[in-house]
Amino acid sequence: MANVGKELALISAGTQEKFNSMTIMFGAIGMIWSKNAYFAFIKPERYTFDFIQSNEYFTVSYFPKEFNKIHKVFGFKSGRDMDKIGATGITPEFIDNGITFQEANEIYICKKIYFKQMDKEFEPADVVAKYNDPKDIIFGESHYALIGEIEKHIVR
Numbered sequence: 001m002a003n004v005g006k007e008l009a010l011i012s013a014g015t016q017e018k019f020n021s022m023t024i025m026f027g028a029i030g031m032i033w034s035k036n037a038y039f040a041f042i043k044p045e046r047y048t049f050d051f052i053q054s055n056e057y058f059t060v061s062y063f064p065k066e067f068n069k070i071h072k073v074f075g076f077k078s079g080r081d082m083d084k085i086g087a088t089g090i091t092p093e094f095i096d097n098g099i100t101f102q103e104a105n106e107i108y109i110c111k112k113i114y115f116k117q118m119d120k121e122f123e124p125a126d127v128v129a130k131y132n133d134p135k136d137i138i139f140g141e142s143h144y145a146l147i148g149e150i151e152k153h154i155v156r
């Protein structure tokens with residue numbers, strides 16, 4: 001099982017024609033209503049947010065260590081401004097209802113069951129300062145809590 005919070009992952013959502021991915025770190029794997037679930041936290045400013053909002057499924061993909069450098073692009077650049085897949089050279093792969101990448105070695109395909117904004121007071125100022133762009137601090141809204149039922153867990 002992925003070491004959530006220690007290893008970086010790409011969260012992806014969208015359709016085969018149009019999708020987006022970004023780096024995440026915070027999260028958890030656990031259980032809710034007797035369902036295995038992936039828990040993540042997504043800021044509404046992210047382009048990926050729009051794809052999670054408008055699609056039923058998302059995936060979380062982990063990569064072998066040699067792919068760590070992709071997060072310099074996926075964690076700092078927006079799909080609104082550039083082709084992150086072209087820049088990193090990873091290869092999209094469509095499995096069931098999810099978009100992942102051929103290079104990923106652990107994948108969670110999740111059906112969205114909850115996606116709601118958390119209270120602003122819940123985000124400590126020092127954390128906001130450390131983990132967000134300066135523009136987020138001024139204009140930022142608090143993260144949304146995302147819970148997805150894990151429909152498929154692939155290790156390869």
Ligand SMILES: Cc1cc2nc3c(=O)[nH]c(=O)nc-3n(C[C@H](O)[C@H](O)[C@H](O)COP(=O)(O)O)c2cc1C
Nearest residue numbers: 022023024025042043046047048075076077078079
């Ligand atoms: C190490 C790391 C962890 C991150 N974790 C999260 C996260 O958990 N939630 C989030 O909303 N953004 C997180 N980000 C920020 C997004 O990955 C970043 O803003 C990205 O450029 C958004 O891309 P997009 O606009 O194409 O969606 C993280 C960035 C890094 C570098």
